[in-house]
Amino acid sequence: MSAVDVAVVGGGPAGAASAIFLARQGYAVTLLDRARFPRDKVCGEFISPAADALLNEMGVLAAIEARRPLRLKGIFLAAHGERPLWVDYPPERPGGSPMSSLSVPRLDLDGLLLQRARAVGVQVREGFAVTDFRVRDGAAVGVAGKDDAGAGFEIAARLVIDAGGRNCLAIRRFGLRKKRGGKRGKIALAAHWRGGRRFAPYCYMHIQPPGYTGIAPTGEGEANVVLVVEGGALKGKDPEEFYRRTVLAEPSRRALLEGAAPMEKVRAVDSLAYAVRTAPIGGLMLVGDAMGFMDPFTGEGIYLSLRSAKIAAEAAGQALAGRVSSRQAIDEYRERRLREFRWKFAISRVLEGLIERPAPCRWVMRALGARPALAEDLVGVIGDYFPARKVASAGFLLRLLGVAAASAFAPAESGGTRPEKIPAGSPES
Numbered sequence: 001m002s003a004v005d006v007a008v009v010g011g012g013p014a015g016a017a018s019a020i021f022l023a024r025q026g027y028a029v030t031l032l033d034r035a036r037f038p039r040d041k042v043c044g045e046f047i048s049p050a051a052d053a054l055l056n057e058m059g060v061l062a063a064i065e066a067r068r069p070l071r072l073k074g075i076f077l078a079a080h081g082e083r084p085l086w087v088d089y090p091p092e093r094p095g096g097s098p099m100s101s102l103s104v105p106r107l108d109l110d111g112l113l114l115q116r117a118r119a120v121g122v123q124v125r126e127g128f129a130v131t132d133f134r135v136r137d138g139a140a141v142g143v144a145g146k147d148d149a150g151a152g153f154e155i156a157a158r159l160v161i162d163a164g165g166r167n168c169l170a171i172r173r174f175g176l177r178k179k180r181g182g183k184r185g186k187i188a189l190a191a192h193w194r195g196g197r198r199f200a201p202y203c204y205m206h207i208q209p210p211g212y213t214g215i216a217p218t219g220e221g222e223a224n225v226v227l228v229v230e231g232g233a234l235k236g237k238d239p240e241e242f243y244r245r246t247v248l249a250e251p252s253r254r255a256l257l258e259g260a261a262p263m264e265k266v267r268a269v270d271s272l273a274y275a276v277r278t279a280p281i282g283g284l285m286l287v288g289d290a291m292g293f294m295d296p297f298t299g300e301g302i303y304l305s306l307r308s309a310k311i312a313a314e315a316a317g318q319a320l321a322g323r324v325s326s327r328q329a330i331d332e333y334r335e336r337r338l339r340e341f342r343w344k345f346a347i348s349r350v351l352e353g354l355i356e357r358p359a360p361c362r363w364v365m366r367a368l369g370a371r372p373a374l375a376e377d378l379v380g381v382i383g384d385y386f387p388a389r390k391v392a393s394a395g396f397l398l399r400l401l402g403v404a405a406a407s408a409f410a411p412a413e414s415g416g417t418r419p420e421k422i423p424a425g426s427p428e429s
């Protein structure tokens, strides 16, 4: 049985980032993934602008840039036939470089992260499925499993990080998934489309019953199209047919995707959002989707995974250096993560509720359209480059209410549809 400082389960963004940050502190890290890379993952593939700094810190941004990825300059938002909004990111980041968000296929992103993990000394084992934790005196002391040739393995570790995503071993083994308020779960259907016109460099969000779509251009005439609906909407229907018909039913989406068609089978992810309880043992940290998942409307999962990995690695480093116990490190990590993201989670929940309610959603769209600065603040918070308190404040709410009240008495200039503005062209078109 081999022995390491840290065994990381899962080689997605959370696992790779945790491994990189810990290896760079000088610890011996083994990362195991049951898949062989490149492996794909259902995802909108839109990465928050704030992730650039973390990717740079990990030493992986240059390799991403070398592939000449698409960079998006803002968000397009259309809802319930209201006039759509084109919200640009600020022209500059605090350091002076232009603000934009990466759109990178997960096939590339996850492969590059693992490559970087190897380069900083992480032992990466692909085709290794972890099936159990080794537990002693109430703490994880290693992992066991089988490789894809059927051979068993066991690795002793001073600390285990489970970054196995939404169905990770810790969630299943300890029954950690919490139900969310009796609500029926949402389902996401996703596919890459090809053959359309050139998309303007924006992430396109369309809210229209029975759900919403996120469309991120991924290349010349190519886009990743994710449709999110209540699980019940799909009952008894063929998913491929339902997905295609629903995506193209909304006029502005139809115009945007004119000439394009899915280039692969539609993939589904159900029970989209969930929360996770604390694991009942020490020595085990959960990072990334293993810690819970918000509705993907705000497109924050990758950034949250990378940032959480950094916080987890700092706390884990304290335990590995013997300064605190593993339980103290786990608590410290949970508290710091929550402190940093509490307001962002709250805003995401409010937005999740809002998009399901046409009347208030229209009202907010009109207010944001009438006062672009408010829309820019909201997009900045969603993109993680403004603190969430900028929006989760009485001041923001009062300004929103004020604008909404004023526009209720003004001629409906900023409301209504403007279908001629909606198609794929740029905001200037």
Ligand SMILES: Cc1cc2nc3c(=O)[nH]c(=O)nc-3n(C[C@H](O)[C@H](O)[C@H](O)COP(=O)(O)OP(=O)(O)OC[C@H]3O[C@@H](n4cnc5c(N)ncnc54)[C@H](O)[C@@H]3O)c2cc1C
Pocket: 009, 010, 011, 012, 013, 014, 015, 032, 033, 034, 035, 039, 041, 042, 043, 044, 045, 046, 047, 048, 128, 129, 130, 131, 163, 164, 165, 166, 167, 168, 169, 188, 189, 190, 226, 269, 287, 288, 289, 290, 296, 299, 300, 301, 302, 303, 305
């Ligand atoms: C429909 C949808 C759209 C999304 N859109 C976006 C978006 O546009 N932008 C964004 O930032 N986020 C988005 N997300 C969220 C994002 O995909 C996740 O937050 C992110 O992938 C989490 O990374 P992770 O490393 O925690 O998990 P994952 O990326 O799922 O990686 C987990 C890894 O663990 C491995 N694994 C699991 N169990 C084991 C085991 N027992 N043994 C060995 N290996 C194991 C798996 O093979 C996998 O490689 C979206 C999610 C969904 C569902």
